[in-house]
Amino acid sequence: MLRPVIRLARAAQPVAAHRTLFTESDTCVRVFNTIDQVRAWRREKTLLGQSIGFVPTMGALHRGHLDLVKASIAENDHTIVSIFVNPSQFAPHEDFGQYPRTVDSDVAKLTELRNSIQTDEQVHYTNEFAVFAPSVNEMYPSGIPLDVKEQVGAFIEVKGLSHQLEGSIRPHFFRGVATVVTKLLNIIQPDRAYFGQKDAQQCVVVSRLVADLHIPTAITIVPTTREANGLAMSSRNVYLTEESKDKSKVLYEALTSAQHMFRDTPNVTYGDIRKKVLDTIAASEFSIDVEYVSVSDKKTLIDYPLDEAVNKDDGCLISAAVRVPNKDGAKTRIIDNVLC
Incomplete structure (x- = not known):
């Protein structure tokens, strides 16, 4: 087990003042x-x-x-x-x-x-x-x-x-x-x-x-914690309307459809995987702006050449960032990814 290396040059001092929400020491x-x-x-x-x-x-x-x-x-x-x-x-x-x-x-x-x-x-x-x-x-x-x-x-x-x-x-x-x-x-x-x-x-x-x-x-x-519809939980989700939260599930649907293609479809390229994400988002007819869709190496994060056949043994990271409508009439940025 990794432990910090701490030099104990003097005896420990009492913990400085702190505030608590409860007076009971076992629940604070x-x-x-x-x-x-x-x-x-x-x-x-x-x-x-x-x-x-x-x-x-x-x-x-x-x-x-x-x-x-x-x-x-x-x-x-x-x-x-x-x-x-x-x-x-x-x-x-x-x-x-x-x-x-x-x-x-x-x-x-x-x-x-x-x-x-x-x-x-x-x-x-x-x-x-x-x-x-x-x-x-x-x-x-x-x-x-x-x-x-x-x-x-x-x-x-x-x-x-x-x-x-x-x-x-x-x-x-x-x-x-x-x-x-x-x-x-x-x-x-x-x-x-x-x-x-x-x-x-x-x-x-x-x-x-x-x-x-x-x-x-x-x-x-x-692992990523998700809403019931698959949307990745994020602090910025509070900016979204309920309708936008529901429709934003398309990002996860697009990523998982590409993940299934990577795993199950023979003779596909990394470009095919990326296109699957983009096509799924486009088919949703949701007002969503795509910033990037990437199919990259899991360790180096370098994008694979789009014309290269996928190597299923190496796996990949499929990730994306999009902007979706929010409560203020502007757009909020959300990100998500899946591993293959």
């Missing part, structure tokens, strides 16, 4: 706002030889996030969830200011999950839940303008995995993701961290980041 969720608080809590657990699972989020928690938390609970002594809308992964024209910030309701959801496990007679649960909800100043003490050209200081880039797919549309994005994930792993020093397969490129980038920088945290990828 600790909420830390500073790095010092988290490190003191982590130091206590290290001295006890206890493992920490970590779930990084930007808040607006939904069932997909809670599934990540459940995966952490199953494998670790304690679990900490970060709630931080990271400015360095937004461009000036993107929705940083409008991104939902719902810390109190997020903590309430985690508390409800904690209590539901606590009262389950089949589970002898003594783990602690903690939330790390820092300010922007806490995470970026030198400041962080949204314009990448104005940013100064230390940032992390994972070359070769960040410019394609999502990176082709949002070239700043994975620099911001890699930077904040490195900060959080350094602060928390978890044994394991949990990411959702919906953000497939993020999973590949973070896994490479951890390997290349020798960070002693095991990365666990959890």
